[in-house]
Amino acid sequence: MSAKVQVQTTINNEPVEFLCEPRQSLLECLRDVVGLTGTKEGCGDGNCGSCTVKLGDRIVTSCLVLGVEANGESITTVEGLAHGNTLHPLQKAFLEHAALQCGICTPGFLIAADALLQKHPQPTEEQTRFWLANNLCRCTGYDKIIRAVQAAATEITTTKSNGAAQ
């Protein structure tokens, strides 16, 4: 075993320091070291997207990032989406549109969809499907997920323009 390394990060806007072995993935560090178990492991090889987190200015599969690579970086996980007890519009839309069954893919879809809406506030269905192609779901058949993301997009843009009008 090689010596543990100290890693300094910002996770969901809070400074977080942890110790890990260089071989540990960011996913393992989040779940087993920091104790944030919202991020899920599906395949462990980059295909399923259930481990998706935001790292700096883009999303990544955290199973294919070393924990040590996150030193100095800022990370957003699914735990960072809600404000206290108020769910994020995407989380509400996923519940309202039944966009989950077993739920293991959901944290990854939420983080990926959040990044999509930050880049394209009103994405087309095609844009949404291509953006989310790195996220697999064995339960829902995807249509409900796509509808939930589009509903959340409308909700977020309407709230913003109402806010701007006031």
Next chain:
Amino acid sequence: MKAFDYAAPASLPEAVGLLASQPSARLLAGGTDLLVQLRSGRKEADVVIDVKKIPELNEITFSPETGLTVGAAVPCYRLTAHAAVQTHYPALVEVASWIGGTQIQGRASLGGNLCNSAPSADSIPLLIALGATALVAGPSGRRTIPVEEFCTAPGRNQLAPGELLVSLHIPAPAPHSGASYLRFIPRNEMDIAVVGAGASVTLTDGVITAARIALSSVAPTPLFVPAAGEALLNQAPTPAALEAAAQIAQEAASPISDMRGTAAYRRHLCAVMTRRALELAVARAQENN
């Protein structure tokens, strides 16, 4: 994953020195090949050297005179967002947005795609078609390798022990030139090419004056077919001329049968994909003044 040490050198000389002193080191760019291979035990490392802190490996520079230089570790999402790349190298933006999905593009680099040296690597045929060269640094200095000579066998390449890829250089696009890469996959995204074809074409007064064609997934390495491009010289880009070049590409291929397709099916696709890639490259050349 087996235990290893981690180093993130901040300069090229430091990285070269470290690599020379650590024979069992592996270089880490986006890790979308390397970390999968280390986890599955297909590769091992005592030290993983992260190259993303080396400035030269992280830069994108463009000038209309000299062309484009892409640092070996630049991730695809930065390449696709770069204004000059969007304007002058649309085919490169397409390839970079086809490697994996959004999350993979947040990490995967063209340098990693080239150094992993898979016969199916999507960016390599396009880089060859564009006339790209690889700048390599090692204990005895720097050298430049044309991308078509870089890969030597599946997963193997020209890099000598202690050498690393610094950047890829693509010449400035000539007036009336166009390029493209098309791949055949059964899905719409997130799949490995059954066959891919990259093409570039330059037109002068309506006649082809330069053309390069390369293929993926049809040989032990990405396959450059100079004869297919040469057959187009001094010809108008007629359907018959493009088809003749596509036939030459097909004859050069030596595909295998696997779960993605039989050799015969792949050979058929070679001609189809080459012709379509040429049609797109010609259309772009006609638009590009």
